[in-house]
Amino acid sequence: MHIYVVRHGETQWNKEEVFRGTQDIPLNETGKKQAEKVGRYFIDKDVVRIVSSPLARARQTAEAIERAVHRPVETMDEFIDMNFGIWEGLSLHTVKKEYGDEFQIWRNTPHRLKIEKGETLLHVRKRMKRGFEKAVEGGKGTIIIVTHRVLCKLIVLYAFRMPNSHFWDIKFDPASITLIEKDAERLTVCFFNDTCHLKIEDRVKGYKDF
Numbered sequence: 001m002h003i004y005v006v007r008h009g010e011t012q013w014n015k016e017e018v019f020r021g022t023q024d025i026p027l028n029e030t031g032k033k034q035a036e037k038v039g040r041y042f043i044d045k046d047v048v049r050i051v052s053s054p055l056a057r058a059r060q061t062a063e064a065i066e067r068a069v070h071r072p073v074e075t076m077d078e079f080i081d082m083n084f085g086i087w088e089g090l091s092l093h094t095v096k097k098e099y100g101d102e103f104q105i106w107r108n109t110p111h112r113l114k115i116e117k118g119e120t121l122l123h124v125r126k127r128m129k130r131g132f133e134k135a136v137e138g139g140k141g142t143i144i145i146v147t148h149r150v151l152c153k154l155i156v157l158y159a160f161r162m163p164n165s166h167f168w169d170i171k172f173d174p175a176s177i178t179l180i181e182k183d184a185e186r187l188t189v190c191f192f193n194d195t196c197h198l199k200i201e202d203r204v205k206g207y208k209d210f
Contacts, residue, residue: 002142003135004042005178005192007152008053008061009034014174017092017210020148021084021118026056034175034198035061039068041177041197047071048141051131053079053148061175062146073146078131081148085118092210111164121164125154132158136182149210152178152192159187171209 009031013020027035038061047069052062054075062073087095096103105113111121128151135145145155152172157164159180171193172178178192 001136001140001182002045003180003182003187004045004142004144005152005155005180006038006061006065006144006146007149007172007174007176008057008146009038010174011057014210017208019084019087019090019092019095020057021081021088022055023088024056027060031057031174032060032064035064037197037199038175038177039064039066042069042144045069045142047144049135049143050074050146051076051079051135051143052146053077053081053151055080055148058146058148062144065144065146076131076135078127078134079145079147079151082121082124082150083115083117083119085115087115087118107168109165110167121150121154121167124150125158125164128154129158152176155180156189156192159189168209 009027011025011031012028013025015028042065050062050065050071050073052058052073052075054077059075066073102113114120132155135143149172153167153170156170156178157166173193173195175198176193176195177197179190181188181190
């Protein structure tokens, strides 16, 4: 079974380095172009299922794939972005300034952070695992999961059987594609964070892990 994990295209809050989380932010114009190119990537991949986070930025990306491969998009709440609680809607600069101690925990030991009114990485990983198992149930064909940066990281850590403390050891750009193969014995990560399907002008130059 081939499982493609797609991070949604760029949003204005990505570009401005604003924490998104559960806020329903749409793709910006660059993100829309990226999504169309993601869709074209899958034309010859014999896709049998597309699963997406219900948030607009992921759903719009998934719908671009739907138009290319003519498979309906299913939304699953398990793949929604991490709830960043009181940080949502705040810029990275503001969080560093107003929540300095907590931000240092996020940067150095992210698995230990509990944001007020938000989720921990452990909670997100648990719901991701539930969603992943439902999405791949049946074990045949090619499926696509369209989700968010945090979820992309956790899916790959799960496949590698690595703990959440390695969160910052991998990076996912907007509209990147990751391939995981599944058989009866294991998950195998074939490649991750691939953006070769994007034209140079549609790649986010010097993109930070945000």
